[in-house]
Amino acid sequence: MEEPPGKTNPVASLTDDILVKILSFLPVRYVCRFKCVSRSWRNLISHPDYRKKLPQTLVGFFYESICGERFPMRANHFTNVTGKGMPFIFPSVSFLPVSCRDLVLLDCCDGLLLCRCFQPGPLVGGELPPFHYAVCNPATEKWVMLPDGSWASDDARTARLCFDRTGSSHFHVIEYVVDENENVTWVDIYSSKTGSWIPVENGWGDDVMLCYRRRSVFLNGFLHAVTFADAIVAVDMEGKTSRTIPTPKENECGFIHRAQDHLCLINVVDDDIFKLSIWTLDDHATIEWTLKHTVSTMRLFGGKRIQIDFDYQVIAMHPEGNMIFFVYGWENTLMAYIMDRREVHVIRNLGHDSSYWDPYLPYVPLFSEAPIDGQ
Structure with a gap:
C-alpha cells in the first residue's frame, strides 16, 4: 500500500537495533504475527543475531524411542511443534562428552536440559551403572557436569531441573529420594552458584508419594510436583520452605x-x-x-x-x-x-x-550463555 503524497512511514526511519528493542518487550505471540508484516520484518525477526534478543516460545519436544531391532535400542528424537521441517535441535546433543547410547534425557526447564550420563560398562547385579548429571543448553551447546551427590547405589531417585531465565542466572537440580514404599524421605538440592549438593529433610510428612511419570513445574522459586493424594507438594531452592497445595476436589494425580x-x-x-x-x-x-x-x-x-x-x-x-x-x-x-x-x-x-511413558520434554530455546559457563 503506497503512502499518500507528503506522508512518510515513521517505522521506516527506525534502525534494526531499535526495532528489535521494541519487539523484545512484546509477548511472543505478537512477535510471531509480525513476521507476516513484510519480508523484511520476517528476515529481521528470524535473523540469528536478533533472534536471541527476542522473546522465545515453544519450538518442539524431545522424546525417546525403543526398538529391539537396532543398537542401541534407545534413541532420542526431537520433533518441531509444527510437525514439519528439520528438527530445530539435533536430539543426540553430541556436544556432550558421552555416547548417545549412554545418555538419558530427564528434564527440560526454560531452555536448559538435564541429562543422566552413564559410565560405559556392564551392569552389575541389576543396579544402575555409575553416572553423572549434566545440564546443557542445546541452543548454545554449553554444558556443565555436576559433581557426585550423597546417595547410595541402591537409592531410588528422581531428578528435576529448576531454572528461570527471567530471574537468577543460576540453576538448581533436585533429587527426590524415596524409601522402599516409594514415599519421599528427603531431597538433595544442587546449586550451580555453590557448585555443591545439600541434603534436606522431607518437610511434607511421612506418606508423600510422587507421581514420577508426571512432569514438575518450577515457578516463583518453588519446584511443584504432583502426588497420588489430592495435593501438590512444593519446595524452595534452599530447602527451607516446603508447602503442600490442595488441588480442586475433583482432581487427583493430574498433570501440572x-x-x-x-x-x-x-x-x-x-x-x-x-x-x-x-x-x-x-x-x-x-x-x-x-x-x-x-x-x-x-x-x-x-x-x-x-x-x-x-x-x-x-x-x-x-x-x-x-x-x-x-x-x-x-x-x-x-x-x-x-x-x-x-x-x-x-x-x-x-x-x-x-516411548509412551517416558517424558516428552517441551523445549523453549535460550540463546543466552549466562546460566552455564561451559567446559
Whole structure:
C-alpha cells in the first residue's frame, strides 16, 4: 500500500537495533504475527543475531524411542511443534562428552536440559551403572557436569531441573529420594552458584508419594510436583520452605504445567472420566483455583470415548496458555487442542516405537550463555 503524497512511514526511519528493542518487550505471540508484516520484518525477526534478543516460545519436544531391532535400542528424537521441517535441535546433543547410547534425557526447564550420563560398562547385579548429571543448553551447546551427590547405589531417585531465565542466572537440580514404599524421605538440592549438593529433610510428612511419570513445574522459586493424594507438594531452592497445595476436589494425580506465569492443573472430571478440566492457581496465598476450561474426549478424538493414561496422555501446555498438547494411540500421534477455538490439530505421528511413558520434554530455546559457563 503506497503512502499518500507528503506522508512518510515513521517505522521506516527506525534502525534494526531499535526495532528489535521494541519487539523484545512484546509477548511472543505478537512477535510471531509480525513476521507476516513484510519480508523484511520476517528476515529481521528470524535473523540469528536478533533472534536471541527476542522473546522465545515453544519450538518442539524431545522424546525417546525403543526398538529391539537396532543398537542401541534407545534413541532420542526431537520433533518441531509444527510437525514439519528439520528438527530445530539435533536430539543426540553430541556436544556432550558421552555416547548417545549412554545418555538419558530427564528434564527440560526454560531452555536448559538435564541429562543422566552413564559410565560405559556392564551392569552389575541389576543396579544402575555409575553416572553423572549434566545440564546443557542445546541452543548454545554449553554444558556443565555436576559433581557426585550423597546417595547410595541402591537409592531410588528422581531428578528435576529448576531454572528461570527471567530471574537468577543460576540453576538448581533436585533429587527426590524415596524409601522402599516409594514415599519421599528427603531431597538433595544442587546449586550451580555453590557448585555443591545439600541434603534436606522431607518437610511434607511421612506418606508423600510422587507421581514420577508426571512432569514438575518450577515457578516463583518453588519446584511443584504432583502426588497420588489430592495435593501438590512444593519446595524452595534452599530447602527451607516446603508447602503442600490442595488441588480442586475433583482432581487427583493430574498433570501440572506452567502457562502465563501461572500453575495449571489438567485432569479428568470426577463424575466423567471422558472429560478434561483445566484449572489455574491464581493466588498461592489463599490457594484459589479457577476452572478455565473443560473439554470432552469425544471432541478431542473424533467421537471416541477414551481414557487418559490408557489411550492418551497430556504432555504439555503452551507457555501462552492457549493450547494443550497430547499424544494418542498406537502410533503415538502428537496432537494439539486450541482451547479458545475448540479445535484439534494433528501435528504428526511419532511412530509406535516412541516411548509412551517416558517424558516428552517441551523445549523453549535460550540463546543466552549466562546460566552455564561451559567446559
